[in-house]
Amino acid sequence: MSRATALRQLAVAGALALTLAGCSGATKAPAAKKPPAAQLATARIGLEKSPAVALTLSASGLPASASGVSGGTGTGLFSPPSFKGTLNASVAGVTGTVAVIAVDQDVFMKFFTPGYVKVDPKTYGAPNPAQLFNRQTGITSLLPLTTHLAQGPTVRSGSDVLHTITGQLPGAAVADLLVVGDRSGTFDVTYGLTDPGGELRSIVLKGPFYAGSISTYTVGLKTLAQPVAISRP
Template sequence: MRTKPLLAVVLVAAVIGLSGCSGDKKDSPADTSKLQARLATAKATLDGAETITISLATEKIPSGVSGLLSAKGQGNHSPAFKGKVTVVTGGTSLGADVIAVDGDVLAKTSFAPVYLSIDPATLKAPDPAALFDRTNGITQILVKTTKLSDGGKSRDGEDVLTTIKGTLPGSVVKTIIPSADTSAAFKVTYRLDDNDVLRDATLSGPFYGNAGNVTYTVKLTTSDTPVTIEAPSRPGGA
């Protein structure tokens, strides 16, 4: 009987079969194209909305660093924004009502009676209105993410969401948070519903130099009702 050669063939076939199933599953080009298409649809939905409500926040800023803690409010594609922005500077959290329109960022803190012009770059924070620009704003990240992979399904209440993971170059992230390291690669995770509507996104990486990685979570919701955002009156009628 020639059982030994037959047994060897069976064992080799088994090893080959196991090796083909082991390790991380790689997305095929077709899978990646589908993920790209879903993210492009999510961008088109956001870019087509009259009004976007945004929440951009991190749990904490590294010690000794000035930066954006959160920005929450409404915006349109003028672009313009009105809402609440909180930054950390000098180890202290400082919140302000902010209106950004026509390239001017105006802030009013709880101890200031009027809106004053500020330069958000000095606080390592973005012009919040710029986040709503269709070309260079927050939605650009959806179509500039590379190394896409399917992260599986997750639940958000009764909704089942698809997770898509990828990588963003620091040069793109810098347009969102000005202090981002342009030489670094940032990890990004998106969650989309069955209609390819973006539920949220998380971006992680060196936003503040050598202070360590920071994670920002972005939540965007849309409305077909226009929002009017105008610059407030300032001292002297400016």
């Protein structure tokens, strides 16, 4: 091989190397996601540190005879566990919208009454909504109890793109939190996390909430930038 040919080959090799180096940023593969358990642990910390959380609740597949909560919307605080909003409730066959204020263990409802009345929500087959925001026993306590974790599909929820994580929860954990549910059963759960960001935005629970039927409860969560004042009426 002549010296001129060798120099030409060297120049071509150098140009090719520079070209590949320049393109490496454009073709770089996206970083792999953390394992599902680690993603949920991070999302839990972020939610629990929020100044306030907007919550929505909806249900489907409930039997006609079900008494309890079928939907709602409001704002919650983690410190102290508090909630203020409205719940769609069925009591003794009567369905209506109930205004609720709950702080720690105290729950006040306005249901066909001129003012708020202190109640025991378990009497109506309903959870204390403030306790959904209890860091030890509330909605976020379900995350580390979830088994058979797996990465699910990416879905769109309004303007958000969510990647999902699926798993299963023991019936006792669900029943302790929501008051209803087969304690010996198993519930499917799907968590929705923002992509990017990894914020917990939804929890979908499906299983034997009521005897003889499979029902679904969907909890929507969104962190708020500012706290909201919630106090006993």
